[in-house]
Amino acid sequence: xxxxxxxxxxxxxxxxxxxxxxxxxxxxxxxxxxxxxxxxxxxxxxxxxxxxxxxxxxxxxxxxxxxxxxxxxxxxxxxxxxxxxxxxxxxxxxxxxxxxxxxxxxxxxxxxxxxxxxxxxxxxxxxxxxxxxxxxxxxxxxxxxxxxxxxxxxxxxxxxxxxxxxxxxxxxxxxxxxxxxxxxxxxxxxxxxxxxxxxxxxxxxxxxxxxxxxxxxxxxxxxxxx
Amino acid sequence: xxxxxxxxxxxxxxxxxxxxxxxxxxxxxxxxxxxxxxxxxxxxxxxxxxxxxxxxxxxxxxxxxxxxxxxxxxxxxxxxxxxxxxxxxxxxxxxxxxxxxxxxxxxxxxxxxxxxxxxxxxxxxxxxxxxxxxxxxxxxxxxxxxxxxxxxxxxxxxxxxxxxxxxxxxxxxxxxxxxxxxxxxxxxxxxxxxxxxxxxxxxxxxxxxxxxxxxxxxxxxxxxxx
Numbered sequence: 001x002x003x004x005x006x007x008x009x010x011x012x013x014x015x016x017x018x019x020x021x022x023x024x025x026x027x028x029x030x031x032x033x034x035x036x037x038x039x040x041x042x043x044x045x046x047x048x049x050x051x052x053x054x055x056x057x058x059x060x061x062x063x064x065x066x067x068x069x070x071x072x073x074x075x076x077x078x079x080x081x082x083x084x085x086x087x088x089x090x091x092x093x094x095x096x097x098x099x100x101x102x103x104x105x106x107x108x109x110x111x112x113x114x115x116x117x118x119x120x121x122x123x124x125x126x127x128x129x130x131x132x133x134x135x136x137x138x139x140x141x142x143x144x145x146x147x148x149x150x151x152x153x154x155x156x157x158x159x160x161x162x163x164x165x166x167x168x169x170x171x172x173x174x175x176x177x178x179x180x181x182x183x184x185x186x187x188x189x190x191x192x193x194x195x196x197x198x199x200x201x202x203x204x205x206x207x208x209x210x211x212x213x214x215x216x217x218x219x220x221x222x223x224x225x226x
Numbered sequence: 227x228x229x230x231x232x233x234x235x236x237x238x239x240x241x242x243x244x245x246x247x248x249x250x251x252x253x254x255x256x257x258x259x260x261x262x263x264x265x266x267x268x269x270x271x272x273x274x275x276x277x278x279x280x281x282x283x284x285x286x287x288x289x290x291x292x293x294x295x296x297x298x299x300x301x302x303x304x305x306x307x308x309x310x311x312x313x314x315x316x317x318x319x320x321x322x323x324x325x326x327x328x329x330x331x332x333x334x335x336x337x338x339x340x341x342x343x344x345x346x347x348x349x350x351x352x353x354x355x356x357x358x359x360x361x362x363x364x365x366x367x368x369x370x371x372x373x374x375x376x377x378x379x380x381x382x383x384x385x386x387x388x389x390x391x392x393x394x395x396x397x398x399x400x401x402x403x404x405x406x407x408x409x410x411x412x413x414x415x416x417x418x419x420x421x422x423x424x425x426x427x428x429x430x431x432x433x434x435x436x437x438x439x440x441x442x443x444x445x446x447x448x449x450x451x452x
Contacts, residue, residue, distance in 0.1 A: 004230070037262040037346050037375060038367025064374045065347060088377070090316060090347035118374075120263050121291060121316035121345055140366035140389070141264025148290045148344070149263060151314070163366070169395045 012126055015094035019129025022101065027109040029208070029215040032130035034152060036145070037118030039138040040162045042070045044195040045113055048208075049077045051201050056212065057110030061100045063092040063117045070115065080104055091122035094129055111212055120149035131215055132157040139163050139170060143177040150184040158189045160204060165194040238352055241320035245355025248327065253335040255434070255441040258356035260378060262371070263344030265364040266388045268296045270421040271339055274434075275303045277427050282438065283336030287326045289318040289343045296341065306330055317348035320355055337438055346375035357441055358383040365389050365396060369403040376410040384415045386430060391420040 060081040062070040071083035106112045116123040135156040146153040193200035286307040288296040297309035332338045342349040361382040372379040419426035
């Protein structure tokens with residue numbers, strides 16, 4: 001079983017490298033959004049795309065076991081989106097994403113959001129070629145999630161603590177949640193956001209723009225070095 | 227890959243049959259609780275055990291990637307509990323549960339709650355030998371979850387719509403969520419509960435007692451037929 005797992009992961013890593021090379025060649029910032037089901041990823045993405053407005057070309061790959069509901073919600077913002085249904089599968093893999101990128105042809109110099117299947121376990125092991133994994137943690141989920149699902153929080157560079165508008169109605173200790181995330185990943189960045197009220201959206205979009213500037217800088221370096 | 231998946235599932239099903247036979251021999255009602263991370267399974271379980279009081283012996287198997295926090299929370303109620311850490315694994319399997327049952331030796335004629343890893347995909351395929359899968363859906367997760375994770379809701383006999391105390395603060399359409407669950411599983415039973423306020427706990431405990439009476443009836447039939 002361990003050998004088989006390594007074969008699958010090594011095959012996936014090959015496809016992920018191809019994706020990463022494609023993103024670098026085209027100056028695309030690819031973000032892999034990971035979370036529990038129902039953390040509010042799609043609502044957050046809709047608001048993010050609306051607030052980014054014309055500043056930056058946004059493209060979206062949506063992953064779900066079934067339905068194309070999320071891609072439809074994204075397309076209503078005007079952003080191109082493609083839905084991957086994983087069937088029995090519990091995560092996106094780099095091969096699926098490579099195919100979706102071919103169909104979608106995301107614009108050079110823009111942002112590609114990849115919304116993974118809602119699952120705090122399986123997507124942690126599968127590199128899609130993204131620049132960063134971004135974990136979304138809803139305040140309704142409890143402070144202990146980073147400790148119970150440590151691989152996901154260890155693999156992420158940023159955690160968005162979402163649905164902060166609900167804090168007055170919950171017994172959620174946000175500082176304890178952040179401390180738990182830092183226990184498994186001392187370098188993780190944390191932003192508090194609410195897709196409903198807009199709290200923290202400015203800081204999140206500033207983070208995206210900074211990460212995209214880094215992706216472009218890598219792109220320029222590559223061009224200069226060719 | 228498909229052959230391998232069938233091998234794993236068929237091996238699991240063998241262990242599940244052994245577990246089911248053990249539960250039947252001992253008149254134990256085994257319930258497999260499945261949900262997203264953060265749906266409130268453990269809090270619900272704590273309150274359930276407290277409200278059942280001395281009426282019924284309760285034992286608990288807790289599944290998580292990491293930590294033994296949940297088993298500790300359960301033990302504070304006085305109920306025996308054992309924690310299984312799945313490491314990289316995204317679900318409990320029947321072999322793990324069989325071992326846990328050996329260690330725990332749950333009382334004859336009681337209820338064994340098996341709290342699976344928080345994950346709406348992987349646990350759907352793995353029979354643990356339980357009498358029923360019970361899905362917990364938090365009202366904070368959105369109405370679309372049954373459609374996006376249909377296997378889990380198709381495999382469950384009961385869905386507990388949890389955290390109903392938060393409904394006044396959400397745009398959640400509970401009737402749409404129930405209709406979506408019935409689309410993928412017309413026979414599914416639905417109960418609305420709140421582990422915080424106690425709403426619906428009476429109906430949920432009545433369901434447990436009825437299911438346990440059925441398990442005992444099966445047990446008596448078995449004894450009579452021996």
